[in-house]
Amino acid sequence: MATNTVSYSQNPIPSGSPPVVSAEKHAMKVRAEARSMSKKERLSSTFTIAAAGLGLISDGYQNNLMTMANVVFKDIYGSMYSSTVSTRVSNALLVGAVLGQVFVGLICDRIGRKVALFATTALIVLGAILATAAHASTPAGLFWFLTVARGITGVGVGGEYPAGSTSASEAANERSPRNRGPVFIMVTNFVLSIGGPLAVSVFLIVLSAAGRNHLQTVWRVCFGIGIILPLGVFVVRMRMMSTILYKKGQACNVPYVLVVKRYWRSLIGTCFAWFLYDFVTFPNGVFSATIIASVIKNSDIKKTAEWQLLLGAIALPGIFIGAWLCNVIGRKNTLMLGFSGYLVFGLIIGCAYDRITKIVPLFVVFYGLMQSSGNMGPGDMMGLVSVESYPTAIRGTCYGISAALGKVGAAVGTQAFTPIETNLGKKWTFIVAAICGVIGILVTYFFIPDMTGVDLADEDAKFMEYLAANGWQGQVGEDDDAELIVSTEGGSLDEKN
DSSP states (O other): OOOOOOOBSSSOOOTTOOOBOOHHHHHHHHHHHHHTOOHHHHHHHHHHHHHHHHHHHHHHHHHHHHHHHHHHHHHHHGGGSOHHHHHHHHHHHHHHHHHHHHHHHHHHHHTOHHHHHHHHHHHHHHHHHHHHTOOOSSHHHHHHHHHHHHHHHHHHHHHHHHHHHHHHHHHHHHHOGGGHHHHHHHHTHHHHHHHHHHHHHHHHHHHHHHOTTOHHHHHHHHHHHHHHHHHHHHHHHTTOOOOHHHHHHOOTTOOHHHHHHHHHHHHHHHHHHHHHHHHHHHHHHHSHHHHHHHHSTTOOHHHHHHHHHHHHHHHSHHHHHHHHHHHHTOHHHHHHHHHHHHHHHHHHHHHTHHHHTTSHHHHHHHHHHHHHHHIIIIIHHHHHHHHHSSOHHHHHHHHHHHHHHHHHHHHHHHHHHHHHHHHHOTHHHHHHHHHHHHHHHHHHHHHOOOOTTOOHHHHHHHHHHHHHHTTOOEEESOGGGOEEEOOBSSSOOSOOO
C-alpha cells in the first residue's frame, strides 16, 4: 500500500502547526491570489499607492524646509547662525531619518506595513508641532530646540521610506507588474521632488503675505504648514489592507546570516549607490539657495527664492524621463545614465564656474540639469531597485538599511559641503559631484541586479527555496493563513506515492 512521506532535516513539526507546503507551491498560490483579487482588495491596493504618494510629498516638504529657512535664519541672526549651527540644524533631520529607516524597516517586516505607516505619520506631526512652536530665551537655545524637533521629524520622515515604498511597490505589483516601475516612481521620487518647489512656493506666498519685516512669522508659518500635510494621510491609510504579497510572504524568524550570504552583493550596490546619490543631492538641495544667493548681485531673499523655484522646476522633467526609461532600457542602465549626468554637468559647472556664474540664468539651467539627471537616474531608481532586489520577508529591512546609508551619505555630504566650499572653492562642490558620478556608475555596474520585468513573487519563491535548501524551517504568512515551509530530503515537499 502506497504511503505519503516527507523527510525533514530538522525536528518533527509540532502538532497544530500551519499546513506544510513547498516554496514553489507557496509562490504559485501567491501569484494565483494576486491575479484573482476581489474588488475590495483592488481598491485597497489603490489606497495603498495613494497613501504612499501623499505621505512622501509631506516628507519632500520636510526635506526642503531648511533650504529657505537657512537663508531666513542667516538674515535674522547674522553671525549667531554660523555654518556650524546651520549644518547641525540641517543634519538633525538626517540623523533622525537614519534611525527611522533602520528601525521602521524592521517593524514593517515583523509587525506590518500599516502599523509602521501610522507610527511614522504621528512622529512627523509631533516633530512639526515642536518645530513650529520652538522657543528659547537665547538664539542658541532656539536652534537647539529646532535641532531636537527636526530630529523627531526625521525619525518619522525616515520611517516613511521603507514603510511607504515597500507598500507601494507591492500594491503596484498586484495592480500591474509590467507598470510597477513607473507607478512606483510617480508615487515616490516624483512626490518627494515636488516637495522642493512646494516648500519654496509656500515660502514665497507666506513672505508676500507677511512682509519682509516679519521673517519670524514667515518661518514659523512654513513649519506649521508641515503639520497639515501628514494629517491628511491618516484618512487614506485607514482604508488600507495588507497587500497579498505581505500577507503571504511575512516571515518573522528569517535567519539574517543566510540573508547576507544570498544578498551581500545587492546590499553593497543599493547601500553605496544610495550613499553617493544623497552625498551629492542633499547638500546641493539644502545649500542651493545659499549658492544662488552668492552669485546674484544685490539679491534679496525673494529674488533668491524665485531662482530657487526655477531650479526646482528644471530638475523635475528628469523624473518623467527616468519613469519612461526604466522599462525601455532597464533599471540598471537608467541608473548608470543618471550618474553619467553628474559627471557631465558637474564637470561643466565646476571647470567653468567663474565664467558661468557671471550669467545667472545659464548657471541655474546647468545646475538644474545636473539635478534633473540625478532625478532621472539614482533619484528614480534607488528606491525602485531597493524594493525589487529583495523578497517580501526582508524587503522593509533591506530597503531601510539601504536608505539609511543614503541618509548617512547626506549627513556626510552636508557636513563636508562647507569645508569643501571654504578650502577649495565653490567650483569643487560640483567637481566632487562629478567624481561621485563615476564611482556611482562602477557600483551600479558591478553590484546592482536588474529586476526589470520580474514579478516580485518570483523572488519570494527563490528566497524560500534558498532558505529551505539551507535547513530553515519557519512559518510564512500572517497567522490567519500561514503556511509552514521546511527543508526536505529529496528537494520537494510535494507528496510522494
